[in-house]
Amino acid sequence: MTVADITPAAASLGNELHDFVSELYPICRSITGNGVRETLRRIGERIPLEVHEVPTGTQVFDWTIPPEWNIRDAYVADAHGNRVVDFRACNLHVVSYSTPVKKKMSLAELKEHLSTIPERPEWIPYRTSYYRRYWGFCLSHSALLGLEDGEYEVCIDSTLEDGHLTYGECFLPGERDEEVLISTHVCHPSLANDNLSGVAVATFLAQALAASRRRLSYRFVFAPGTIGAITWLSENRDGVSRIKHGLVLTGVGDAGIPTYKRSRRGNATIDRAVVHVLGRSGGDYEVLNFSPYGYDERQYCSPGFDLPVGCFMRTPWGRYPEYHTSADNLDFVHAEALADSLQKVRAALSVVENDVSYVNLNPHCEPQLARRGLYRAAGGLKDESVDELGLLWVLNLSDSRHSLLDVAERSGLAFENVTAAATALVEAGLLEEAAG
Amino acid sequence: MTVADITPAAASLGNELHDFVSELYPICRSITGNGVRETLRRIGERIPLEVHEVPTGTQVFDWTIPPEWNIRDAYVADAHGNRVVDFRACNLHVVSYSTPVKKKMSLAELKEHLSTIPERPEWIPYRTSYYRRYWGFCLSHSALLGLEDGEYEVCIDSTLEDGHLTYGECFLPGERDEEVLISTHVCHPSLANDNLSGVAVATFLAQALAASRRRLSYRFVFAPGTIGAITWLSENRDGVSRIKHGLVLTGVGDAGIPTYKRSRRGNATIDRAVVHVLGRSGGDYEVLNFSPYGYDERQYCSPGFDLPVGCFMRTPWGRYPEYHTSADNLDFVHAEALADSLQKVRAALSVVENDVSYVNLNPHCEPQLARRGLYRAAGGLKDESVDELGLLWVLNLSDSRHSLLDVAERSGLAFENVTAAATALVEAGLLEEAAG
């Protein structure tokens, strides 16, 4: 499915996804604090979510959980008391993790604490200062140019105190212990594509999977970027070996084509599954090789873990100017793109879920398919269909060394065709799942 | 050699091949019965052929040998007693394996038993009904349109009784037990390309090999398609492990370019040998990957056997409209194409036959070739020839891990050059065959 030819059902799904993005948009999130808690509470209204609180000062591998940051208000007011920069209007106005401040200063002094984007004069940048004590404001460049000389009152009513880092986890047990990890970051304030799009798609995906039969188990992690993923890995280091497939979801709502960044392993089942789905979608897409720069796949793919976790996105973060600015707003994210991302990720997980190896129980020569009603009864009297080809390919490659994804890749058939053929052959007693 | 620049010797060979196709053309063959017996008798006049008869009802893997089918006459006669469809004019008129019938019926009733090809109104289709009891006639669509309303007499004077499936085998022992399998189907009635061309080329190939020194042993199987190959595999399952290389020959007489379909293994020696020969032929050709749809390579490459058997043909069956129609006649098959196919298959088998690994007995630095008369005596006074390069390549790669085909592929030299170099080096005492 491409964004262009969206179905009514997908359109409706897209609108629901966009509504959820809109619901979460106003909340001021950071890597710790009440914004994350409120976000997780809203997610928890839709899927079973366990919320974890990890205290400030906890060592997580090479890192330490920082003080918890919360903010009530912030502004810059001119000599007349007019708020010329106002946190209440847009939470991007405050550099995230700004230390509290309340004082008066000249414009020259103030300017050392102001960030803008001169080449995009109407946009407000998004800035953070997690690990360096600092305070600052972000504003549009045109607003900066409008500031007149004089004394300004600066107020950031924030706290940086011992508290917790908060993350949420949704576990959906399946028939097997092997797990699929879906991870998405929840630390950005009013930015829609990065990463409320990822939060919404992950939530809806969990909702859908919760209602499905599951061979594999699924674990969804909603955590602040970097420090959150590191914390989760630190708290779960023993269970990590159960993760057999994984995806980081991020930036899945813009109008760009789907993009997949491979895991460090490069050709893991998840990599092949996503590439298979994108390749058969009929639309444009891009596949990137792994690099250690990007989102939380950096942590999952660090050499001590080397998990088979790729990253599904649309336009990669470095390639759109709206990235990390106020222009990454609710208009930048499209219902169709959200629905398309969700459907493609579901299709890829369906491949992973059904990627079983079989053994042909009648491996010497072809079995007589006609006798079993699986095949044209009279040679040449009917045209061959794709399904016959699927039956023959599955029979031919089911020697316990080829999985159904191998069959799909080698035959050029769609994975669903191959799965349907395998199901029919199992029912006919010609195939059984390979041991192990 | 390409069809375009045929030599007189090849032209003469092509005519002999075409004559043999013409000799076999009138016989009405099916998967059992006297047509196959008569065909094998003619083949046996040219090469030593052992004929095997396997009784009806014999279990061959998942299949059962069907009743033997024979036919003496068949027709549809109009109210005046004129044969409007006549088996004596063309044996394609009867659906193969038609049950006996003799009755009168209306045109409407008759039409349910008639097959035509509306888009090719002058051609008669070829139809079979091996595993579903049925009777029917095939005719040209224009003949169908000419049938007037009225009563018709329908007669198929056939028998479907306990009997045998018949196949022929020609074994040519070589110095070694390792075998090359050449398999071709013999079950089609008056169709020239599919597969009398294969029968003729296989017969002439056996004749030529019978008169040659053979390092390897050769086994030719002339059997009905599908059920015949399955029967042969079932009867020979213990000996199958001796088959190290194999080819199915089919559709080798049409005017199209040579086409090779790889074995399931994809890069077996036979695959590389045929591709090497085609690649150096100077003419166009096509190489297809294995698929489980096609001719009897389906059975040889089923996962329980996985034999290194590819399929040599010209235009693949699905790509010419004459396929399985009366237009696959003696005009559709060309002497030049038959001769070219035979020569290319011989060349590929010659590669397989001579694909030996050697050990360089003087592996430290180059040996002094000049001293042995193998090389230019005076540096620079003569131009280097391809043969010198052949000598150097064979010496360089003869470490027992590279066969002569490896040398040919890596060097880009023709296999015959490489073989000639190896022979000269063996004679000079610089090379010996690798153990094992």
Add this chain to the structure above:
Amino acid sequence: MTVADITPAAASLGNELHDFVSELYPICRSITGNGVRETLRRIGERIPLEVHEVPTGTQVFDWTIPPEWNIRDAYVADAHGNRVVDFRACNLHVVSYSTPVKKKMSLAELKEHLSTIPERPEWIPYRTSYYRRYWGFCLSHSALLGLEDGEYEVCIDSTLEDGHLTYGECFLPGERDEEVLISTHVCHPSLANDNLSGVAVATFLAQALAASRRRLSYRFVFAPGTIGAITWLSENRDGVSRIKHGLVLTGVGDAGIPTYKRSRRGNATIDRAVVHVLGRSGGDYEVLNFSPYGYDERQYCSPGFDLPVGCFMRTPWGRYPEYHTSADNLDFVHAEALADSLQKVRAALSVVENDVSYVNLNPHCEPQLARRGLYRAAGGLKDESVDELGLLWVLNLSDSRHSLLDVAERSGLAFENVTAAATALVEAGLLEEAAG
């Protein structure tokens, strides 16, 4: 660096290289004799060189050291006593290894001992007759056409007597026993590109390495082509296993693009190192697969040794008409090309020298680089630099299975960037060299 944008330092280096080529140019070298000795003496003025003398008759693998050849004078004089061909004017006039001769003969008889290049009428060819007793002269075709009928006096004042084959070796020990072999042939008379360019670049390379810290040991072999390399291998067969990387240097001074011929192994570290350097140079270059035809890599890559030795050159020998003629003179060799060759070989050896595997000591998630001053302190406040990417790539792939060249190849970063990142990480205590 390309020849086009040469730096002043490189230009100066190029001139020094060209001066050394000019110094060696007049000497009459052959595979044995005083010309080689004098050449090695000049090299020994610049680098520590051990000269080896191997007696005539010594068996070296399949070969025997031939008699030593020396020449004092040679000419063809016309009836008036005028030297129409004069060794003193150009040492190419005498076929190398010509037996002594002094007699008178007709032009017709003389012509059987004359070689020219008709299609290049002003050039004198270079000819040898090492292993067939013969005498002859080489001259320009226009000179040949100018010879009038009459009697000529022919004189070659040469000796072919028991003596020695001479080669030179420069060994630069490093911290480790593993050796890099640099080999170049020294047997050609007044030919500048083939191979005084190689002799000059190898000498300057040894000079530079002698003054550097060396992890690996380096062994330079200056030996006559073919028989010299074979002799060296024969005399050093026990030490050969210490050679882990090697290059033959030849024809490195012409105006063509750099060309690298891979070792027999095809993807040895030296192959990858040279290809990496050429690929990042910004200039054109060519990479050839190994073939057993060429220079002394033939011997080093013979199957009994199979050393990882490639060949660095500019235009390959078969592709320029000046090859083995008097047109391969001092004008044919360019200072810029010599300097560029030296720098590219140095860069490739620097890759080999520094191609170490490391272990990330903090392999679970990324370490906090900011805390260690290795990284932007405030997320998003600074742009990412290539160096950060280098740090992340080295950390990500340092699992002891990837060397720095692996990191460079996979990341697409320059090897120097990767090395710099590794050094910084070792200093920060985040990385250590892998064992073994």
